[in-house]
Amino acid sequence: MATHVINVERREDEGKGASRRLRRDGKVPAIVYGGDLQPVGIQLDHEKLWLASQNEWFYSSILGLSLNGDVQKVLLRDLQRHPYKQQILHLDFQRVSENEILRAAVPLHLLNGEKSPAGKIAGVVIMHELTEVTVACLPKDLPEAIQVDLSDLVVGAVVHLSDLKLPAGVEIPQLKLGKEHDVAVVVAKHARGEEEPAAAPEEAKK
Known part of the structure; x- marks a missing residue:
């Protein structure tokens, strides 16, 4: 770079x-x-x-x-x-040293969301949960941004950190901490809220 x-x-x-x-x-x-x-x-x-x-x-x-x-x-x-x-x-x-691993926050470029199956459905919202991610790599491998292609995103789909396609020599340290750290990057869901559940019979009598 x-x-x-x-x-x-x-x-x-x-x-x-x-x-x-x-x-x-x-x-x-x-x-x-x-x-x-x-x-x-x-x-x-x-x-x-x-x-x-x-x-x-x-x-x-x-x-x-x-x-x-x-x-x-x-x-x-x-x-x-x-x-x-x-x-x-x-x-x-x-x-920075050429031979030492560094950590840096890199922006995520989310592409083609409007062209995806989810993006073409009225009332569906594509939520961008993250705008950047911390990576670890040698200075020569540090990307200016990571591209996230959403062309195939469907309603209900979630793109996690582990789904990102990283350049050679680049990793996400957070993923080594356990599955609970594999957080969502993008979520596609209906904008309308769910209907509230009906009251239980005993609650309805109160």
């Missing part, structure tokens, strides 16, 4: 005051940690970062942070937003 490269700068000043000054200058403070290296404070251009953050890959792909041409591969682990402004306040990035 391709690595998305983002230019960064070294951040010399630490503390809340320094972070406020950065934000006033259109920069975003961040930290890079993990691996055999010490945590490093960096800063990013807010306008370019905001544009990148509008893409799904920003949250689930391996990112390349380029500091004067030196690229470190990382995953976004935390992003803090302003409560009401369109502003990113801080980010945490974790370094």
